[in-house]
Amino acid sequence: MRAGICDMVAVARIINATLVIPELDQRSFWKDSSNFSDVFDEDHFIKALANDVKIVKKLPKELASGPRALKLFRSWASMDYYQDEIASLWEVYEVIRASKADARLANNNLPLDIQKLRCRACYEALRFTPQIEAMGKLLVDRMRSFGPFIALHLRFEKDMLAFSGCTQDLTPSEADELRIIRENTKTWRNKEINSIEQRSGGYCPLTPRETGIFLSALGYPPNTPIYIAAGKIYGDSRMADLLSRYPILKSKEALASVEELEPFTNHASQMAALDYIVSVESDVFIPTYPGHMAAAVEGHRRFLGHRKTINPDRKALVSLFDKLEQGTLEEGKTLSNRVIQMHRKRQGSPRKRRGPAPGLRGKDKHRSEEPFYENPLPDCLCRKELPMQRAR
Incomplete structure (x- = not known):
């Protein structure tokens, strides 16, 4: 939008x-x-x-x-x-x-x-309405009362899972429900999707359980406050594992009363605006899937001084998660070292916007470029040049 x-x-x-x-x-x-x-x-x-x-x-x-x-x-x-x-x-x-x-x-x-x-x-x-801005600031202030916090854009939502065709950690009946939604949505082109191939290619959002493993491997302690920037997570019990690892897990609904949220509740774009504000202002922003919201927040954080944004390498992480599942790898120092190493250069540090992938033409070429609003460097960010020094 x-x-x-x-x-x-x-x-x-x-x-x-x-x-x-x-x-x-x-x-x-x-x-x-x-x-x-x-x-x-x-x-x-x-x-x-x-x-x-x-x-x-x-x-x-x-x-x-x-x-x-x-x-x-x-x-x-x-x-x-x-x-x-x-x-x-x-x-x-x-x-x-x-x-x-x-x-x-x-x-x-x-x-x-x-x-x-x-x-x-x-x-x-493009500023949000005074009412949205005030509510967003209130949510930020309440999160800050717990200390420096992570905004987690957890895309384990019904629409995202239906669109992507990802069924990891879902029951057969849930997977079938999502397939029906996808088939009945006219604007979604891909109707038949192989979930296993999607996940192995890194095209699926991390599950709440995988996200907990990822955060622990990065070294975030259990007392880290986490704000869930998302709509309703699919499946009532899905958050249990993440909550067991990180008990200071908050959302709009947990931070504000029903009366405070009532003006925004039945309007998805206004609720998303609240998540956007908290995500931009968070100490760390972590999106579990690279959608439009994640790109917009990352770009805004870059514009404000390259605030820390960690983009999970989902394709590489899936391989590690599968090894954990198979028992050939355990959580601990070895896993942590590998996860930290693969994300050293995925934390929002300054860099120029990526151009098109080589060898592509037409729409595929333009589609492969990094979106302007995901990284507005160098067009919209001034860089202070170091003064020239005379040789002594």
């Missing part, structure tokens, strides 16, 4: 268009009825970008009945695409409606002023 909105700000600037406040998707899996102003501070968004793009809350009445184009913008499109093909639509239409917003703009090879505008939109203009 954040990436799509910020890209449309940049597109409006490129084609010299007025941007109408975006409509949020209300037909997704979560069926959230929230509008833009329910999640984001609309007036601040408009004011913060006033010198870059003209933004209006609604389409002017005089244009409501005018000719309009419904356009699916090209994925990862360049400046030339928007300046030539899209801008030419103004000759016929008064309004252009983008049918999809995410991944519509290239990650790389754009003018620096456009890249900086994307960051300005994402990290300065």
